[in-house]
Structure formats: structure tokens, C-alpha cells
Amino acid sequence: MRQQILVDMDGVLADVYAQLIIFEHRDSGIKLNIENMYGKTELEAFPSFEKHVRSKGFFRTAPLIPGSIEGLKYLNEKYNVLIVSSATEFPQSLNEKEEWLSEHFPFITWEQMIFCGRKDSIRGNIMIDDHPKNLSTFDGERYLFAQPHNMCVPDRNYHRVSGWQDIIRLL
Amino acid sequence: MRQQILVDMDGVLADVYAQLIIFEHRDSGIKLNIENMYGKTELEAFPSFEKHVRSKGFFRTAPLIPGSIEGLKYLNEKYNVLIVSSATEFPQSLNEKEEWLSEHFPFITWEQMIFCGRKDSIRGNIMIDDHPKNLSTFDGERYLFAQPHNMCVPDRNYHRVSGWQDIIRLL
Numbered sequence: 001m002r003q004q005i006l007v008d009m010d011g012v013l014a015d016v017y018a019q020l021i022i023f024e025h026r027d028s029g030i031k032l033n034i035e036n037m038y039g040k041t042e043l044e045a046f047p048s049f050e051k052h053v054r055s056k057g058f059f060r061t062a063p064l065i066p067g068s069i070e071g072l073k074y075l076n077e078k079y080n081v082l083i084v085s086s087a088t089e090f091p092q093s094l095n096e097k098e099e100w101l102s103e104h105f106p107f108i109t110w111e112q113m114i115f116c117g118r119k120d121s122i123r124g125n126i127m128i129d130d131h132p133k134n135l136s137t138f139d140g141e142r143y144l145f146a147q148p149h150n151m152c153v154p155d156r157n158y159h160r161v162s163g164w165q166d167i168i169r170l171l
Numbered sequence: 172m173r174q175q176i177l178v179d180m181d182g183v184l185a186d187v188y189a190q191l192i193i194f195e196h197r198d199s200g201i202k203l204n205i206e207n208m209y210g211k212t213e214l215e216a217f218p219s220f221e222k223h224v225r226s227k228g229f230f231r232t233a234p235l236i237p238g239s240i241e242g243l244k245y246l247n248e249k250y251n252v253l254i255v256s257s258a259t260e261f262p263q264s265l266n267e268k269e270e271w272l273s274e275h276f277p278f279i280t281w282e283q284m285i286f287c288g289r290k291d292s293i294r295g296n297i298m299i300d301d302h303p304k305n306l307s308t309f310d311g312e313r314y315l316f317a318q319p320h321n322m323c324v325p326d327r328n329y330h331r332v333s334g335w336q337d338i339i340r341l342l
Contacts, residue, residue: 087286088281088284089282091269091270091281094266094269094286095263095265095266098262098265102262110260110288111289113259114287115258115265115285116285116287117283117285121175121294122293122294123293123294124292
């Protein structure tokens with residue numbers, strides 16, 4: 001039987017930092033620099049975080065993380081893939097996330113999508129996520145997808161991956 | 172630690188049969204009779220099932236199953252409740268279901284909501300659902316919520332409940 005792998009959306013498939021930088025620039029004219037965000041939470045890095053992620057179109061038009069299409073295709077041929085995304089905190093994101101996923105990853109079926117609040121009741125063998133809070137309650141293999149907010153998180157409990165090329169190499 | 176209970180939406184909280192009868196009457200003038208539907212699947216009972224459930228507003232304006240508000244409030248005080256709803260097959264239902272749930276059950280937080288395709292990867296101790304296909308892969312206690320389509324399903328693998336008064340009595 002294939003192993004089941006839980007793949008996060010924001011910060012793993014969708015480039016939320018790039019989108020936050022675009023929205024900040026659009027709204028205030030300020031060009032934020034990603035190097036200044038290492039080790040800060042998303043809320044610390046983006047004072048208007050809440051406003052942006054609740055804006056219409058934020059999730060629908062998010063740029064892709066480089067290599068995510070090929071990478072997810074690779075996983076989907078080898079594993080039982082479930083896309084598990086925190087979405088109910090920002091309810092308008094639900095339809096936007098489903099549409100975005102179906103547009104960019106048409107090989108992912110509706111049966112492979114889970115939109116939730118917390119991820120600690122979803123079963124799997126492997127989890128890829130950029131948030132330690134999601135990985136910490138997971139009892140399988142844990143892959144921490146590098147993002148500025150998790151740069152200072154110690155790696156002892158996770159396999160840290162710097163991008164999709166790492167995932168393909170390791171999995 | 173509290174036991175975790177997975178509660179289905181359609182057919183347990185939302186009265187999908189009542190809504191299908193309303194939509195059928197609105198569209199074709201035909202008044203369908205629920206007694207003629209016993210033992211038939213929803214697709215057999217409602218020839219326009221697919222059209223109705225994909226209609227704007229179908230889930231947003233669904234009537235409540237009698238006793239569901241008091242019943243869910245009762246469970247929510249005693250158990251760790253997760254609302255687990257099949258939604259991604261009909262993507263427009265995602266936002267409608269979240270809004271409907273938040274309107275009628277404001278004591279359910281965003282952290283307690285899961286919208287998915289299949290339910291076989293959601294962990295819990297108890298599951299309440301009207302579809303045997305969801306209960307059959309669940310490894311905890313299984314409660315089959317009576318609906319016309321499951322009238323002929325044998326009860327040997329499930330506790331059959333005829334409504335929310337039964338749930339409150341048994342759980």
C-alpha cells in the first residue's frame with residue numbers, strides 16, 4: 001500500500017511571502033525585503049498581514065513556489081497525496097484555494113483536498129509543512145519547508161527542505 | 172482527555188432532503204414525497220440531484236435538521252467536536268457551508284471545521300454520519316443518522332439513530 005503524504009498549500013505550493021510583498025507594495029507603496037524577515041513570524045514581518053490575507057483575491061492569485069508543479073506531480077505518482085490546508089480561519093479563502101489548486105494542479109482531484117482549521121486530526125505517514133505548529137502534533141515523518149519565519153527553528157525534530165528539488169531528492 | 176466526535180453536516184445538521192424537495196418544486200413544479208424515497212439513493216430519488224446541489228444558494232439556505240442546534244450544543248460541551256463535511260466535490264459549497272455553519276452554530280469555531288473530499292483520513296473516537304461509505308472506513312464508534320437513502324442498510328455495523336433526540340440519549 002502506498003504511503004500517505006500530507007502536503008501543505010501556503011508556503012509550500014503557494015508563495016505567500018511573494019504575495020504579501022506584492023499586496024504591501026500595491027497598498028502602501030512600500031517595497032519590503034525578504035532578507036529582513038528571517039526569524040520573524042509572518043505577523044511581525046508584515047504589519048498588514050491580517051488585512052492582506054483577508055483581501056479578495058489574495059489566495060486566488062498567489063504566485064507558485066518554484067518547482068511545485070513538477071514536485072507535486074512526482075509525489076502524486078509515488079504516494080497517496082492529500083493537500084491539507086488551513087483555510088477556515090480566513091473563510092473567503094476556501095473557494096479561492098480550491099480554484100487556485102484546480103487551476104495549477106489539475107492532476108489533484110477533489111478527493112485529495114482537505115480544508116481545515118487545525119491539522120492535528122489528519123492521518124498520514126509523511127507531512128510537508130512550513131509551520132512547526134502543524135508538524136509538532138504529527139506522528140509520522142516531518143518535513144519542514146524552509147520559509148523566512150522558520151529559519152531559526154531547530155532542525156532536530158524535522159527534516160528541513162529548502163525547496164522542491166530537496167523533496168524530490170529525499171522522497 | 173475528551174473523546175473526539177466527528178459530526179457530518181449534510182443529512183445530520185442540514186436537511187438536504189427538505190432542500191432538494193424545495194428546489195425540485197421551485198424548478199419543475201413537482202412536489203416529491205419523501206415516503207417514496209425510502210431505500211433509494213439520493214440520485215435515484217432526485218433526478219436533478221446534481222443540478223440542485225451545484226445551484227447557488229443550495230447549501231447556504233438549507234433548512235436545519237430538527238433538534239440539531241440543541242444537540243450539537245450538547246455534544247460540544249461534552250466532546251471534542253469536529254464538523255467534517257464532504258464539500259470539495261461541489262466546490263461552490265465550500266463558502267456556503269462555512270457561512271451556514273457559522274450562522275446557525277456560532278459556538279462552533281473555525282478550528283472545528285473540516286471540509287474535504289473523503290473522510291477516511293480524519294481521526295476520531297466517534298462518528299455520526301448518514302452515509303455508510305463514510306462510516307465503513309472509520310475505526311471508532313459509528314452512528315448512522317437515519318435518512319431515506321439508508322433505510323435498508325443493515326444495522327449490524329452501526330448504531331442507528333433516528334434523530335438528535337436519540338444522539339442526546341445515547342451519547
